[in-house]
Amino acid sequence: MTIANYDNMRFLIVDNIKPSQEILKQFVMRLTTKHVDSTHYAQDVAAICQQKLYDVILLGYDLGENQKNGQQILEELRVNGYINRHCIVILITAEVSQAMVLAALEHKPDHYLCKPYSLSDLDKRLRHCLHKKKAMAQIYQALDDNNPTLVIQRCKQALSVNSPYKAECLGIMSRQYFELQEFKEAKAIYIAYQNQGNCQWATIGLGKVALQENKLKHAEKLFKLLIKNNPLYLSSYDWLAITYEEQFHYILAEEILEQALSLSPRSLTRLKKYAQLCTHNEHFDKATTAYESNYKLAHNSIHHCADNTVKYVQALIEHAPSLPLVDARKVNNKALTFLRKMTRDFKASDIKIHSHFLGACLFDISKEDVLANNELVLGEELLIKEQSNISAERLAAISLTLKKLKKYNLASQLLITCEQYTAIQESQSVVSIKDKAQAEIELALSLYSENKYSEAIIKLQDASTKFPKHIAIKLNLIQVLLVSFESNKTLVSNFQRAKILLLEMTHVRLNNNELERLKKMQKKYQQIAGI
Incomplete structure (x- = not known):
């Protein structure tokens, strides 16, 4: 060295x-x-x-x-x-x-x-x-630049001069192929190095390709084999859990993540996924324990958020009724402490409202009716005051807790509000998309009027990618492609592209104006083609 x-x-x-x-x-x-x-x-x-x-x-x-x-x-x-x-x-x-x-x-x-x-x-x-x-500097730079094609090129260059980091180069290169959906190239590398030392990534890759090909049993077999041979290679547990979920084997997915967590209990991403599966499988005791661990581990990390507390309390609300009253009150007191810390750390009004309703649920379970009612009243008062400032997603989450409190009317009102918010947002989104698309068309037509056909085509192709269902963009693109070929017969690819688009448009439902314009484009194509 x-x-x-x-x-x-x-x-x-x-x-x-x-x-x-x-x-x-x-x-x-x-x-x-x-x-x-x-x-x-x-x-x-x-x-x-x-x-x-x-x-x-x-x-x-x-x-x-x-x-x-x-x-x-x-x-x-x-x-x-x-x-x-x-x-x-x-x-x-x-x-x-x-x-x-x-x-x-x-x-x-x-x-x-x-x-x-x-x-x-x-x-x-x-x-x-x-x-x-x-x-590895050149390869790492291409990775930082998020340029997968260049990453592959530089990995090949490194391999051609016998890089001492051959296994890492191959692992990086195969991942780029996979992300580019060039599965054949990725698979070739995976198969070649599946049984090589320190190349567990190759078996993971083969399993991922099998998932893409919907060969679920084969993927399952690969991940199980990797776990058997390399029990500390933890990502194999995650991928086996994903494979089980694809087959609707949620209990098995939960169990395999439980095995992984017994080896490495500090992985927050895995812990959160495990807690979600426990909740789905109605194993609320395990979900409560997992969400509590998640809450504690996340506290000083980038994963610290109000949702960690909410998920823990929601799991506990499902689990606590199965406990003796003394034990239920004990764990509820801990949860109430977590809720107080949550409202101290996160000041948004929806978090405070949800905290009141979750607290009411906890007091309801521990038979403390006066305290439950106090929390409920405080939550309702704040909700009336702040509802218009809360997102539809948050209102929907709050409505679920209200249903637990048997406040069905209020929960329904929130859901109706959510639907209204969504409808307004969708309407605004449609208007926004139309405005943006029209701006793209006008810019392209301006270039077209100046006989800058190549630039107009590029603009319209970009616009078509952004707005794939926009009819006017496609019709304008056909027109410019035809005129560009008419003015320069060497641009055969433009003529062929126009033909493909014309064929595509025959399968699209059009209004009268659009149909009339399409017919004109078809006629122009026939004239140029001499049909």
């Missing part, structure tokens, strides 16, 4: 233990001429990374009680695009439990380092990461 050169590279150190942070800082300062930034505040990392583009981040995992951990910070940085694929992230942790390691790996740090470690260990990992980033 070549000697690493960190000169001019920007480093960020995130560690809440001062002595540890200073040791890292002194080590890094010997590597680069750039100023080395550091912080021990987890909450500051996202803001810091928005201000500067870092080449290396040495990220502590445990950053203090009630603070974001390194995994949550890494997810926030990646999801929001605050770091790109060129940035090296090394996760440094004193915790080496399977749950922590698997959860961290799902967010793909470039490496991780377990405490206690030596600076020599850190140096080795940095060298390894830098070597890989440099070798």
Whole structure:
């Protein structure tokens, strides 16, 4: 491996233990001429990374009680695009439990380092990461630019010069083919590398192709085999659950995600999906536990939202009636605390209204009628005041809780309001689409009047893609295609395109004016073709 050169590279150190942070800082300062930034505040990392583009981040995992951990910070940085694929992230942790390691790996740090470690260990990992980033730089740039065709081209170039990262290049290239729906090319790679070491992605890919081809039993077989041979390769559980759902085997989907969560209980996406399946299967005890775990794990992450509390309380409302009254009151008190925190963290009026109605449900279950009625009255008063400011989606969610409270009339009124909102939005959307389409047509016709046929065709083709059901755009496009060929007989493709569109239009229901115009276009086509 070549000697690493960190000169001019920007480093960020995130560690809440001062002595540890200073040791890292002194080590890094010997590597680069750039100023080395550091912080021990987890909450500051996202803001810091928005201000500067870092080449290396040495990220502590445990950053203090009630603070974001390194995994949550890494997810926030990646999801929001605050770091790109060129940035090296090394996760440094004193915790080496399977749950922590698997959860961290799902967010793909470039490496991780377990405490206690030596600076020599850190140096080795940095060298390894830098070597890989440099070798894969062009591919990563194309990925950041969201250019799948260029990604494939650069992967092929890397493979042609025997890249030491062959497996990753093939994995990236096959994913691009899959996303481009070029399944034949993707499948060829998957089959060739299915049984190679560290190529579990190939079996996942074959399973995904089988799903696309509706070969559900074959997909199921592939994912099961992968789980058997690689029980810690967690995405195989997710894909098997999806396969079960496609076959309406919701119980099996729930059970397979339960297995995955027993191995890695900190995956929020998987946990939320599992909770949804438990609710669908009416396993409300499991749903309540899962949503509570989701609520707690999400608290300091980008997944923190009011819906986490609402889903937990809704599951509990279904589960609590099966509990002894003493136990029901105990869990209800915890849920009420969560609701109070929700209205403190999120100020929207619909959240406060929903909180009152959910609280009323909880008090109703625990036989505290006066408190239930108080919450109900407060919710109704606020709803009357704020209803016009609440979205249809939120009103629909509130109506479901009102039905639990047997407030059927009020729930129905909200649903009627939702339908009215939707109708108005659809009407406005139609008007907006018509306006936009007309603007596109006018611009194209302006180019047409100046004999700029090629530019007019491009405009009308773009407009047709945006508004595929817009008749006037298609008729205008046919006209310009015919006139362009008439003026330049070498543009045979334009004439052929006009023919295809004319044939398509014969199967479309048209009004009298549109039909009359189509007939004129057909006649013009026949004249030019000499028919």
